[in-house]
Amino acid sequence: MISKPTLSGNRLQWVDYSKGIGIILVVYGHVLRGLNSAGMVNASFFDISDTFVYSFHMPLFFIVSGLFFESSFRKDSNGFMLKKAKTLLHPFIIWSLIQTMVQVVLSNYTNDKVPFSALFTCLIIPRAQFWFLYTLFFINVINYLIYRFAPKFALLISCLVWLVSYVIHADIDPFTTVFQYLAFFNFGIAIGQNKDQLAKLARGKWAFPLVVLFGVAEYFYFINQHTTAYVTDLLLVFTGIVGTLLIAQISYRAQKIRMFNFLEAYGKASIGIYLMHILVASGSRIVLSKFLKISDPTIHIVAGTVLGLVIPYYVYQFCMKSAYLSWFFQVNDKRDERQKAQALA
Template identity: 25%
Template structure:
C-alpha cells in the first residue's frame, strides 16, 4: 500500500467524499438513537434495529477509513501545525463537549438509569464519555502514525491487524477502541490511492459498480444475520466489504448529482457529531411522554432532528459569544486562525 498526498487529487475525483461523510454521521446518529429508543420502550425498533445490526460491521470502519484519506499532509508536515490541528483541536472540542454532556446528564432529572456523577468529569482525560471517544481516538491515531511515519506501511498495517485480533477487553475505552479501530484508520491513510481508484472505477462503470456493491452488501447481510460476524476474521473482512460497497455507491450517486443532501450533512459533520445527543434525547423523551409507542417512528423523527438541529444551532450562535461551542477560539490555537472546518473528517485530514 502506498501513501498518497490527496491534496493533489482533483476536486472532481473527491466529490463523493462529503457524501460518504454524510452517510457515516447519519449511521452514527441512527445507531445511538435506535438503542436509546430500545432503552426507553423496552424493545428494539424492528426496522431501525435491523438496519443498525446490518451497518454495525462497516459503520465505524467507514468513518475511520474516510478520516484517514486526507491525513498524509498532516502526518508528514510541520510539527507545530500537526500539534495545533490534530492534538489541540481535538482536545478542545473533546474536553468542552465532555463537560457539557456530563453536566447535562448530572443536572437534568431522568428515570432512564443514567449513572453519571462528578467522578465522570475527573475521568475525562483517561476515560472518554459516550460518543466523544471518536475524537479522542482520532487524536491518538494521528499521534501514533506520526511517530511511526518512517516505518514501512506494510509493518504498520500488520501491527494494526495484530492489534485487531487481540480482541482486547480491558474495560478502558481508549485502549480497547484503539486496538479495535486503528486498522481502519491505517487502511485509510496508506490505502488512500486504492480507495480513490475504487471510487473512480465505480463512477466510470456505474452498472458494474452497483452490481459489485450489491453483491458485497448481500455477503455482508448473510454473514451478519447468520451470526457468523462473531468470527473475528469475518468481521474484519465484512468491514472492508461494507466500506468498499459504501464508497462505490456514494461515488456513483454523487456522479449522478443525487448526493446533495448527504453531501450537505457531510460538510457539517463536526457540528452534528458534537451536539446531536441533545436533540436526539429530547425528541425521544418527548415522544415517549406524549404516548408514541412505535419505536421506528420515534427513531426516524429523533434521528432527523438530531442531524438537522446542530446545523441550525451553529447558524444561530455563529456570530454570537456562543460561537466557541463550534469554533475553536484563537486563544486555543498555536497557529494563525483560519476559517472553521465544520467537517469532522476534513478536520482530521490535512491542514
C-alpha cells in the same frame, strides 16, 4: 437535475457525500439504541438494524480519516499533532463535559442515571459517542510516531501493530477501540496514497458486485456476532471495508444529482452533528414520551433522526460563523482566522 462532479477546493466531493451518509446512519443508530434502552422498540428489529448499521458506518469514518493522513502529515509534520489536538481533543473535552453535565442534571428523565462523578471520569474514559474522537486522536498519535521515526516502512509497521493487537486480543480500556479501528484507518492511508486510483475506485463499475459481496459479508457477520472476538473482529474488518467501498460508489453517483446535495452539507458539518446529536435526539425522546405521551417507535425514530440531524446542523453552521462560538468546535489561531476572512471576502 444533473450537475458535474467537482472538487470542493482540495476536497474530494464524493467523500463529503460519504460522510453525509455515514452521519445519518450514526444518528439513526443512536436513536434506535436509545429507544431500545427505554424498551420502546421491537427486539428483533433492533438486533438486525443495529448489527447492520454498526458493521460499517464507523469503519467508514476511520477509512475516510485515513485517506488524508499522509498528505496532512507531509504538509506540516511539526504542527500535525497540535492540529489534531485542536480539531479532535478540544471538541472532545468541551462536549464531553457539556453532555455529561446535561445528563447529570436530567438523570431523572434519561435511560441511565449518570452520577456527578462522571464529570471527572468522562475525559479519561470516554462516554457515549465521544469514544470516536478519543480513538481517532490516539490512532493519529500512533501513526504520527511511526511515520516520524520510521517513515520508510511506516504503513507496514502500523499494520503490524494492528495484527499483533488482533492476535493477542489487546483488550485494554479505554484503548481497545484504538487498536480495533487502526485497521480501517490504515486501509484509508493505503488507498489514499494514490488519489487517481482512489477516484477510479469510487467511480468504477463495481456497485453490483459490491452489493452482493456486502450482503454475503453482512450475513456472516450477523450469524457470527456472538462467537469469539477473533471471528467478529476479522469479520468487522471485512464488512466495514466492503461497506465503505459500496458507500463510496453510491456517493460518487449521488453527487451528480442535485436533490442529494444535502448529503454533502451534512458531510461537511458531520463533526458538529456528531457532537450534538445525542443531546437533541434524547431530548426528542424525552419530550415525546414523558410529556406528549407518545410511545409509537416509528414516530420516535423519524423525529429523533430528523431533529438529531437538522438542529445540530444549523447550530453548527451558526456557531462556525462566529469567531467566539466556533470555539465550541475547534481552536482558531490567527492564521486560521485570516484565511477564513479571505475566503469570505
